[in-house]
Amino acid sequence: MPSTTDAEPGREPRSGPRGRARRGLPEGSGLSSSGGRRAPSVTGRVFSILEAFDGDHRALSLTEIARAADLPVSTAHRLVGELAAWGALERGADGAYRVGLRLWEVGSLAPRSVGLRERAMPILEDLYEAVRQNVQLAVRDGHEVVYVERLAHPDAVRLFSRVGGRWPLHPTAVGQVLLAHAPAAVQESVLAERLPSFTPRTVTDPVALRRILAAVRRDGVAVCDGMIDLAALSVAAPVRGEDDSVIAALSVVVPSPSDGGSGGGGIEPRTLVPAVRAAARGISRALGAPTAARSDAVTRRGGTRP
Amino acid sequence: MPSTTDAEPGREPRSGPRGRARRGLPEGSGLSSSGGRRAPSVTGRVFSILEAFDGDHRALSLTEIARAADLPVSTAHRLVGELAAWGALERGADGAYRVGLRLWEVGSLAPRSVGLRERAMPILEDLYEAVRQNVQLAVRDGHEVVYVERLAHPDAVRLFSRVGGRWPLHPTAVGQVLLAHAPAAVQESVLAERLPSFTPRTVTDPVALRRILAAVRRDGVAVCDGMIDLAALSVAAPVRGEDDSVIAALSVVVPSPSDGGSGGGGIEPRTLVPAVRAAARGISRALGAPTAARSDAVTRRGGTRP
DNA sequence: TCCTTCGCTTCCGGTGAACGGAAGTCAGCC
DNA sequence: GGCTGACTTCCGTTCACCGGAAGCGAAGGA
Numbered sequence: 001m002p003s004t005t006d007a008e009p010g011r012e013p014r015s016g017p018r019g020r021a022r023r024g025l026p027e028g029s030g031l032s033s034s035g036g037r038r039a040p041s042v043t044g045r046v047f048s049i050l051e052a053f054d055g056d057h058r059a060l061s062l063t064e065i066a067r068a069a070d071l072p073v074s075t076a077h078r079l080v081g082e083l084a085a086w087g088a089l090e091r092g093a094d095g096a097y098r099v100g101l102r103l104w105e106v107g108s109l110a111p112r113s114v115g116l117r118e119r120a121m122p123i124l125e126d127l128y129e130a131v132r133q134n135v136q137l138a139v140r141d142g143h144e145v146v147y148v149e150r151l152a153h154p155d156a157v158r159l160f161s162r163v164g165g166r167w168p169l170h171p172t173a174v175g176q177v178l179l180a181h182a183p184a185a186v187q188e189s190v191l192a193e194r195l196p197s198f199t200p201r202t203v204t205d206p207v208a209l210r211r212i213l214a215a216v217r218r219d220g221v222a223v224c225d226g227m228i229d230l231a232a233l234s235v236a237a238p239v240r241g242e243d244d245s246v247i248a249a250l251s252v253v254v255p256s257p258s259d260g261g262s263g264g265g266g267i268e269p270r271t272l273v274p275a276v277r278a279a280a281r282g283i284s285r286a287l288g289a290p291t292a293a294r295s296d297a298v299t300r301r302g303g304t305r306p
Numbered sequence: 307m308p309s310t311t312d313a314e315p316g317r318e319p320r321s322g323p324r325g326r327a328r329r330g331l332p333e334g335s336g337l338s339s340s341g342g343r344r345a346p347s348v349t350g351r352v353f354s355i356l357e358a359f360d361g362d363h364r365a366l367s368l369t370e371i372a373r374a375a376d377l378p379v380s381t382a383h384r385l386v387g388e389l390a391a392w393g394a395l396e397r398g399a400d401g402a403y404r405v406g407l408r409l410w411e412v413g414s415l416a417p418r419s420v421g422l423r424e425r426a427m428p429i430l431e432d433l434y435e436a437v438r439q440n441v442q443l444a445v446r447d448g449h450e451v452v453y454v455e456r457l458a459h460p461d462a463v464r465l466f467s468r469v470g471g472r473w474p475l476h477p478t479a480v481g482q483v484l485l486a487h488a489p490a491a492v493q494e495s496v497l498a499e500r501l502p503s504f505t506p507r508t509v510t511d512p513v514a515l516r517r518i519l520a521a522v523r524r525d526g527v528a529v530c531d532g533m534i535d536l537a538a539l540s541v542a543a544p545v546r547g548e549d550d551s552v553i554a555a556l557s558v559v560v561p562s563p564s565d566g567g568s569g570g571g572g573i574e575p576r577t578l579v580p581a582v583r584a585a586a587r588g589i590s591r592a593l594g595a596p597t598a599a600r601s602d603a604v605t606r607r608g609g610t611r612p
Numbered sequence: 613t614c615c616t617t618c619g620c621t622t623c624c625g626g627t628g629a630a631c632g633g634a635a636g637t638c639a640g641c642c
Numbered sequence: 643g644g645c646t647g648a649c650t651t652c653c654g655t656t657c658a659c660c661g662g663a664a665g666c667g668a669a670g671g672a
């Protein structure tokens with residue numbers, strides 16, 4: 001039994017705040033030179049070096065890497081040297097290390113991001129042209145959404161998310177779509193967590209969330225108003241794969257009408273629903289989803305090509 | 307002296323055909339159980355596993371990985387297990403391994419690809435809207451171009467390149483631009499190689515190529531007609547960074563007018579030059595390039611937004 | 613049904629790759 | 643000139659890694 005894929009243990013919730021050692025939690029405060037556990041494989045150390053980089057830390061010195069990865073400098077030096085020799089890291093003229101092109105190349109073979117992206121792109125383009133706002137494509141990984149693609153108009157609402165970035169599932173429209181169609185075990189496990197709140201409008205109550213998820217399944221769209229940022233409202237719809245399961249979600253983010261300030265010339269969110277739904281079906285069809293193919297005539301955009 | 311970045315040793319030219327062992331070359335043929343050299347670090351083995359994946363091999367079984375990476379199955383099994391546990395690889399329901407989302411995430415922190423891409427995207431979009439053909443953004447790595455982004459219209463010429471893919475410098479317009487502005491050492495070293503030919507029109511003669519590079523520097527554009535694919539013509543211009551050095555190249559690919567067949571309703575390539583040049587300057591400006599900023603008024607695209 | 617094949621997984625003893633403290637080097641700064 | 647902080651090199655010890663071999667289980671053929 002090849003197994004593994006489905007049950008998914010939720011992949012350790014994205015290690016704590018950076019800089020904090022990644023050992024256990026046993027405070028103790030002591031240097032713990034003997035007690036502390038550690039995943040002591042070379043591979044593990046390499047990973048912890050890679051994890052030292054994130055959206056806010058794209059360039060790190062050797063010492064910073066060593067500190068973030070909780071490794072002795074000399075060890076970090078050796079490993080970083082190997083990583084840089086292969087091209088996983090690159091060293092700038094300033095001596096700082098950055099993620100290298102080679103690593104990006106391999107990463108760009110990931111079917112769940114780039115593979116998906118390639119097929120979705122033309123349709124995302126069209127949707128973007130139509131709304132001239134933020135258009136996002138995301139997948140679920142464990143208990144989080146990972147943004148795979150994003151087209152952003154310079155004048156559109158500024159978002160907190162980022163291509164390659166992660167967010168919790170419950171306060172984002174894409175997350176709600178993905179959660180609503182996730183295996184029951186995942187849903188329960190998310191609902192059992194204490195969910196973080198970002199604005200007064202963030203829904204964190206399990207009962208309320210459960211109701212929302214049911215609505216999302218019923219309507220085929222999720223609408224999130226000001227749950228992460230009071231100024232933004234997003235509308236998302238599910239993207240289905242060959243086996244008709246939901247593998248991604250598509251969203252448009254516009255200024256929130258309920259946000260007093262900026263939203264002035266905003267679009268009425270209701271009008272976005274058909275466009276988002278149609279685009280999501282379009283992508284599903286491009287991926288070979290059975291149900292999307294059925295209503296072909298209806299969903300087809302623009303004129304037929306001669 | 308932090309060094310390293312510039313001299314660039316050309317990074318071992320993308321290991322041979324896959325499946326071929328990666329040991330030295332000493333044919334010998336023998337099992338070489340004792341003689342054979344090998345880069346025997348764990349990190350190196352991990353890399354050779356990652357290298358087993360490429361555009362034509364996005365899903366591999368354990369045995370295939372072991373064969374491609376030239377590792378004993380049991381060793382591959384252990385390492386692949388660690389990679390999968392972290393998320394660098396993912397195992398599908400079919401038991402095959404694919405590149406994982408986590409690796410893609412880290413890769414998407416690479417400043418030379420995604421960082422560049424993020425700033426270039428809006429301008430690429432506009433150019434794409436204008437020409438409705440293939441628009442590409444690429445950087446140089448050693449003696450190759452690496453394609454960082456690509457917008458392709460469904461009806462445009464089908465290209466051989468791929469986001470995340472590599473090609474030699476000399477037969478591509480982006481490559482010629484990047485080579486023309488590369489450090490002298492790199493240029494000489496490329497010109498000294500025996501350059502592969504792809505079509506009858508591929509320029510491989512060092513003298514001719516040198517002339518082309520000079521023209522590219524003079525004109526600020528490269529035009530490549532049918533050097534990789536007789537049906538395609540591409541026009542490229544340089545993108546400059548903060549220090550005014552060329553860090554990327556932008557191109558538009560259209561059907562070749564000299565190609566008898568399809569090119570029918572093609573665009574006259576000459577007309578593309580200003581658009582490509584303007585877009586490249588636009589990106590340079592967005593990146594903070596000094597020369598691009600200067601002629602701001604001239605390069606500014608479209609009307610000012612109210 | 614039994615046998616073979618093939619791919620994956622597990623086990624385990626020997627060993628050399630990796631570890632990391634310590635010392636050396638180099639800038640920048642007081 | 644001495645100090646600080648970051649990076650690099652050295653080297654003896656040790657334990658993580660290696661990989662052959664055996665065990666499994668599914669698929670296919672007789």
